[in-house]
Each structure stands twice: as C-alpha cells, then as structure tokens.
Amino acid sequence: MLDLMLVDGTGTATSLSQQMSVTRQAVAKHLVVLDRAGLVRSAPAGRERRYRVDDAQLARAVGQLTEVGAAWDARLRRIKQIAETIQRSE
Structure with a gap:
C-alpha cells in the first residue's frame, strides 16, 4: 500500500x-x-x-528498522561464532 x-x-x-x-x-x-x-x-x-x-516519518521508521536489523545480525553472528567454537572443541 x-x-x-x-x-x-x-x-x-x-x-x-x-x-x-x-x-x-x-x-x-x-x-x-x-x-x-x-x-x-x-x-x-x-x-x-x-x-x-509522510516521507520524513517513513525515513525515521526505516532508520529504526535498519538499526534493529543490524543489532539482530550482530547477535546472530555471535551465536554462530559460539556454535562454531563449541563444534570445533568437540
């Protein structure tokens, strides 16, 4: 829409x-x-x-969603690193 x-x-x-x-x-x-x-x-x-x-409000919403997405990407990368470390130690 x-x-x-x-x-x-x-x-x-x-x-x-x-x-x-x-x-x-x-x-x-x-x-x-x-x-x-x-x-x-x-x-x-x-x-x-x-x-x-409202272009300005939409831009703010996109910015906030981008920040949330980046935070989750960082968390998932960290989880992957931990899982790989556990797998290598087994």
Whole structure:
C-alpha cells in the first residue's frame, strides 16, 4: 500500500483497493493504522479521505528498522561464532 502511494503520490481507500486484491474496507482500516502511526497523512477529498505518505516519518521508521536489523545480525553472528567454537572443541 505504501509502495502504491509512493508511486502515485496519494491515494484513497477506493483507488488503492482497485489496485490490490483486498476490499476497500480492509484498505481503509490499514490506512487508519498507518495514519495513527504517522506514516501517512490524510485530508478530506469529497466523500473520501486522500492519503499521502509522510516521507520524513517513513525515513525515521526505516532508520529504526535498519538499526534493529543490524543489532539482530550482530547477535546472530555471535551465536554462530559460539556454535562454531563449541563444534570445533568437540
């Protein structure tokens, strides 16, 4: 959904659901969650709401996820080193 909005610039629940294999209601619920998380912003557009991605907030989220991923990669490398050390000592 975020990818579609990044390509098109904005989207409504109706326009996005037409490009996906989910219902308009499901898209609308996801958009509400993304709005609460601050990843998208909405504005009234007739009977619907038009959503656009908040680029700054998305960049912050990507940065945080990158940090978490790097931390887990380091932990897994350490676990692998320990396992290899145990295996060599047996």
